[in-house]
Amino acid sequence: MDRFSWSNGLLEINETLVIQQRGVRLYDGDDKAKLDVGVALLSTHRLIWRDVKNHECCIAMPLSQILLFEEQAAGIGKSAKIVIHLHATPDNKEPGPYQHSKYPFIKLSFKEHGQIEFYRRLTEEMTQKRWENTPVSQSIPTGTVSQAGRTRAVGIVGIERKIEEKRKETDKNISEAFEDLSQLMVKAKEMVELSRSIANKIKDKQGDITEDETIRFKSYLLSMGIANPVTRDTYGSGTHYHMQLAKQLGDMLQAPLEERGGMMALTEVYCLVNRARGMELLSPEDLVNACKMFESLKLPLRLRVFDSGVMVVQLQSHSEEEMIASALDNVTDKGSLTAEEFAKLLGLSVLLSKERLLLAEKVGHLCRDDSVEGLRFYPNLF
Amino acid sequence: MHRRGVGAGAIAKKKLAEARYKERGTVLAEDQIVQMSKQLETFKSNLEEFASKHKQEIRKNPQFRVQFQEMCATIGVDPLASGKGFWSEMLGVGDFYYELGVQIVEVCLALKHRNGGLITLDELHQRVLKGRGKYAQEVSQDDLMRAIKKLKVMGNGFGMIPVGGSYLVQSVPAELNMDHTVVLQLSEKKGYVTVSEIKESLKWEKERACHVLDHLLKEGLAWLDSQAAGEAQYWLPALFSEITSRDVTPEEANQMTP
Numbered sequence: 001m002d003r004f005s006w007s008n009g010l011l012e013i014n015e016t017l018v019i020q021q022r023g024v025r026l027y028d029g030d031d032k033a034k035l036d037v038g039v040a041l042l043s044t045h046r047l048i049w050r051d052v053k054n055h056e057c058c059i060a061m062p063l064s065q066i067l068l069f070e071e072q073a074a075g076i077g078k079s080a081k082i083v084i085h086l087h088a089t090p091d092n093k094e095p096g097p098y099q100h101s102k103y104p105f106i107k108l109s110f111k112e113h114g115q116i117e118f119y120r121r122l123t124e125e126m127t128q129k130r131w132e133n134t135p136v137s138q139s140i141p142t143g144t145v146s147q148a149g150r151t152r153a154v155g156i157v158g159i160e161r162k163i164e165e166k167r168k169e170t171d172k173n174i175s176e177a178f179e180d181l182s183q184l185m186v187k188a189k190e191m192v193e194l195s196r197s198i199a200n201k202i203k204d205k206q207g208d209i210t211e212d213e214t215i216r217f218k219s220y221l222l223s224m225g226i227a228n229p230v231t232r233d234t235y236g237s238g239t240h241y242h243m244q245l246a247k248q249l250g251d252m253l254q255a256p257l258e259e260r261g262g263m264m265a266l267t268e269v270y271c272l273v274n275r276a277r278g279m280e281l282l283s284p285e286d287l288v289n290a291c292k293m294f295e296s297l298k299l300p301l302r303l304r305v306f307d308s309g310v311m312v313v314q315l316q317s318h319s320e321e322e323m324i325a326s327a328l329d330n331v332t333d334k335g336s337l338t339a340e341e342f343a344k345l346l347g348l349s350v351l352l353s354k355e356r357l358l359l360a361e362k363v364g365h366l367c368r369d370d371s372v373e374g375l376r377f378y379p380n381l382f
Numbered sequence: 383m384h385r386r387g388v389g390a391g392a393i394a395k396k397k398l399a400e401a402r403y404k405e406r407g408t409v410l411a412e413d414q415i416v417q418m419s420k421q422l423e424t425f426k427s428n429l430e431e432f433a434s435k436h437k438q439e440i441r442k443n444p445q446f447r448v449q450f451q452e453m454c455a456t457i458g459v460d461p462l463a464s465g466k467g468f469w470s471e472m473l474g475v476g477d478f479y480y481e482l483g484v485q486i487v488e489v490c491l492a493l494k495h496r497n498g499g500l501i502t503l504d505e506l507h508q509r510v511l512k513g514r515g516k517y518a519q520e521v522s523q524d525d526l527m528r529a530i531k532k533l534k535v536m537g538n539g540f541g542m543i544p545v546g547g548s549y550l551v552q553s554v555p556a557e558l559n560m561d562h563t564v565v566l567q568l569s570e571k572k573g574y575v576t577v578s579e580i581k582e583s584l585k586w587e588k589e590r591a592c593h594v595l596d597h598l599l600k601e602g603l604a605w606l607d608s609q610a611a612g613e614a615q616y617w618l619p620a621l622f623s624e625i626t627s628r629d630v631t632p633e634e635a636n637q638m639t640p
Binding site: 173 | 412415419421422426432445446452456458466470483532555
């Protein structure tokens with residue numbers, strides 16, 4: 001425990017928080033440390049621990065101090081632990097809670113679990129050693145200043161102090177935001193775990209939860225941004241929100257689709273709709289989930305996925321046969337066509353005109369001439 | 383005093399307890415949904431409070447956004463999954479990234495005629511910033527990458543190819559396998575590559591090199607300069623656009639957009 005130094009707990013400019021876990025008690029070797037249970041934080045550069053009740057009591061240790069570490073399984077009445085073996089104390093270490101320790105290792109005892117994830121992240125950080133790439137400045141030492149430092153001109157020290165104060169102020173704002181965010185995340189995590197528990201029960205019971213409750217559950221997941229683990233459901237991954245959206249899209253896209261030959265790439269729809277909304281924009285997933293409901297809601301639009309992966313919205317009235325017939329007509333008329341030429345002819349995007357030609361080729365009406373000059377389609381005379 | 387744990391009676395009791403527990407399990411799930419609804423309300427007001435204090439931080443500070451995203455990922459939450467999500471609605475993270483998505487699609491569409499649908503992350507970043515104007519919020523490359531990740535959901539071939547120290551952003555569904563990617567990476571230094579260079583660096587046969595280069599030509603990702611001194615050079619417009627070509631203005635690009 002004598003490797004730790006007092007810290008203000010603020011992250012440096014290039015330092016990122018990796019994980020934090022509350023309910024952690026520190027051990028000096030095999031003995032309980034003279035500290036209460038607190039929050040352990042792992043950053044890209046340090047291991048930090050803060051007392052839950054007394055926020056001023058905060059200590060930190062650079063990750064470079066760590067020699068090796070291992071898990072210690074929980075036992076009866078004993079929490080799981082991570083044992084961390086340490087290098088010798090460097091000469092310039094800042095003061096901390098322990099002047100001296102007879103042990104070259106510490107333990108983190110996880111009274112509220114979380115050791116598995118913490119161990120995993122610690123392993124990642126100790127492998128990547130990100131602190132070596134982005135060194136952070138040492139905070140200005142609170143106590144000792146070297147002899148050389150004392151001889152600096154007062155003016156410069158004053159300026160430096162101002163800069164440092166401003167940085168600390170900014171840091172403090174961010175730190176506060178960050179702390180509040182961390183608290184929020186703890187609560188969000190509880191929601192995630194609760195939702196997983198519910199999802200498991202739904203999976204096992206197959207039909208004891210009413211449809212209404214399932215729909216409600218899905219809308220809770222949507223609000224929290226939790227992926228839907230329940231695969232068996234009546235409306236796809238849609239909710240009432242998506243049904244509403246689907247109807248709105250049905251109205252909104254009618255005219256634009258007519259103008260564009262009955263078909264629009266989904267990314268184009270995304271831009272069109274969001275530009276029109278201005279705010280409270282749709283996420284890509286919202287759009288996809290809404291479009292998936294066109295058929296079940298009996299709207300005159302369809303979401304379609306081509307072999308290439310391209311997704312489009314098309315008017316149901318523009319049937320497959322019509323598109324293929326029109327492609328064949330145009331190609332026969334001109335003798336041959338490339339996607340670009342076809343696009344100009346129809347006023348379509350190159351992407352979509354290519355898909356139509358490919359469709360016609362697929363059913364055998366067209367055949368291709370593939371060369372470095374481009375892909376050209378001819379009527380299939382075979 | 384009953385004797386516990388031994389005998390046929392005890393086994394039957396255990397089975398009964400298990401059956402009861404299972405039955406309670408059903409009730410518990412319904413209870414849990416009610417519980418979740420309550421917790422959700424609490425969470426919503428906590429988030430509102432957080433937003434009232436720190437909403438600006440998310441909008442102004444790219445670093446904070448990164449940490450926010452990473453924390454969400456750690457606990458299994460996607461704040462960008464839906465515009466209807468709490469995170470979107472109250473923190474405004476959603477609008478920030480979805481709008482960025484629109485801007486990315488528009489830039490890629492405008493330049494597709496020139497680079498075939500491949501653009502460096504740097505160039506994309508510059509052009510998006512330019513499009514947003516002087517007074518808009520700062521946008522980092524991390525922000526762009528997260529927005530692109532979301533765009534992938536809509537098909538249309540959005541992807542990122544690691545090249546040099548950064549990425550090429552692909553916005554068309556062109557099939558690019560390992561061979562194509564490796565040649566792109568080789569071209570990064572000078573913006574072009576020759577068959578000899580490929581043979582020498584990658585130790586490929588001529589046929590393999592030509593096959594890959596032909597595919598890039600066909601997809602519009604590479605241009606052939608057959609009049610170059612020495613041997614033919616295959617240029618990647620996505621890579622050389624910053625070095626040599628004249629900048630295409632948005633008006634010109636609009637005219638040329640299919």
